[in-house]
Amino acid sequence: MPLPRRHAPVATSGDVLVGIRAIRRRRLTAIILLLTLVPAFLTVDYLVASETAARILIGLWLAAGLTAYFRATLSPCPRCGLLFHTGFISFDLWIRRCPNCRLELR
Numbered sequence: 001m002p003l004p005r006r007h008a009p010v011a012t013s014g015d016v017l018v019g020i021r022a023i024r025r026r027r028l029t030a031i032i033l034l035l036t037l038v039p040a041f042l043t044v045d046y047l048v049a050s051e052t053a054a055r056i057l058i059g060l061w062l063a064a065g066l067t068a069y070f071r072a073t074l075s076p077c078p079r080c081g082l083l084f085h086t087g088f089i090s091f092d093l094w095i096r097r098c099p100n101c102r103l104e105l106r
């Protein structure tokens with residue numbers, strides 16, 4: 001009787017590793033853009049005199065963050081081809097393992 005595995009096998013295929021790097025890069029971009037939204041808002045509000053220009057800049061920042069978020073969460077898993085960050089009911093950006101094939105982001 002085989003012992004249960006604690007972790008899924010680590011990916012070693014070149015295409016899988018390239019896909020994992022792309023997912024990591026998209027996640028990092030989304031996290032940085034979304035976490036810096038409030039500081040960006042405060043900075044723009046302080047530096048830009050025009051309220052309309054400030055709203056446009058923050059709107060562009062928010063749009064970039066949301067685009068990065070959806071681009072990251074809708075990335076396909078490089079191993080199974082299904083959505084990497086999509087669990088049963090959520091688009092979880094913090095997930096470290098594919099919910100479908102258990103491929104880890106290591």
Ligand SMILES: [Zn+2]
Binds near residue numbers: 078084
């Ligand atoms: Zn997968």
